[in-house]
Amino acid sequence: MTALNLIHCQPDPKKFVMWASRHGLLPPGGDLGYAFHAALSAVFGSLAPKPFYYRDERAGLLAYTAHSGDALREASGLCAAPDLADALGLDAGPHSPGLNIRSFPAQWQAGRVLGFDVRVRPVRRSKDAQCKHGRERDAFRIPIDEEADEHVLRREAAYVEWLGERLQSSGAASLVEARMTRFRLTPVIRRTQAGSGDGSGNGNGNGKPRQPRVINGPDAVLSGHLRVEDSDAFANLLRHGIGRHRAFGFGMLLLKPASVDN
Incomplete structure (x- = not known):
């Protein structure tokens, strides 16, 4: 069984935002997720922990990692x-x-029931002839676009359903109950994919470096209870996280x- 460690640090918000701004890592009015991703990579290199979660100044930054404390401190x-x-x-x-x-x-x-909190980007892939892998769409909007009853399908219900599907598909756990405790639309920065290159090693086939791209989407925190279905699969789920943009918070x-009965 692969070991799992929990790490915590307490970033200074003002100093960190100044660092991220100097390096062009903040989208306009955006989230700190990409900046923390870049910072953790700069600090730990290939040992950079993910998934991670920065809640606020008081709670600080938490992350799971399979690497030892000695290895992380050395890095x-x-x-x-x-x-x-x-x-x-x-x-x-x-x-x-x-x-x-x-x-x-x-x-x-x-069979064990546990309480949980998770920040997720609840998106689904929609078919798009111009996009090989489809486009990311808000999990709440897709059923409405398909003429589902808009008054019945609430955003919270759509996101809870999305989470339950992902827990079930992993074979790790099943959802007992959940509620949405926070929601907002936030932009995240992603870098465009580099092409085959021209030998310069700095970008795509035209010699251009990877460019930042801002993507707006749903940002929700879900809280509730789940039931462990398989020990190994559940440990693997913790190590890898749930959904898209796991490297970005x-x-x-x-x-x-648990605060409910089994």
């Missing part, structure tokens, strides 16, 4: 620039507890003791 010591380490709160000080790492359970009893399943 951050070698890779992290002083200003970025300070912005992420990696070193203990008056305003930060530093980088904390602890082991997380990797075995789960089938979505999909990390936060667990807590």
Whole structure:
């Protein structure tokens, strides 16, 4: 069984936004997800943890990783620039507890009910002749576009259904109940895919580097209870996260003791 660790750090919001702005990592009015993705990659290199979740200034940043605390601290010591380490709160000080790492359970009893919170990007792929893999569409809007009863299908119900499908398809868990505790539409930055290259190693076939692209979409936090169906599959689900944009702050399943009966 692959080990699983939970890491936590307490970024300084002002310092981190300044760092992200200097590097062009903030979409207009957008989310910090891409900036944290870039920061974690800069600090930990190939060991960068995902999925991760930055809730707010008080809660800080949480992430799951299969790598050991020693390996992560060595990587951050070698890779992290002083200003970025300070912005992420990696070193203990008056305003930060530093980088904390602890082991997380990797075995789960089938049938156990757990409480959860998860921030997700609930999108589906719609068919598009001009897009090989289809386009991402808000999971709430697709049924309406197909003339479903708009008064019956509420956004919350659509997202809860979306989450239940993903838990079931993984074979890891089943949804007991869930509710939407936060919703907003947010832009995220993605980089365009590079082409075959012209030998310069800096971009696509025209020699252009990958360009940032802003994508607007749903950003929801769902809370509720789930039932573990398979221990190994559930541990794998925790390591990889749920849904799209897992490397950008979505999909990390936060667990807590159940507040309902099994």
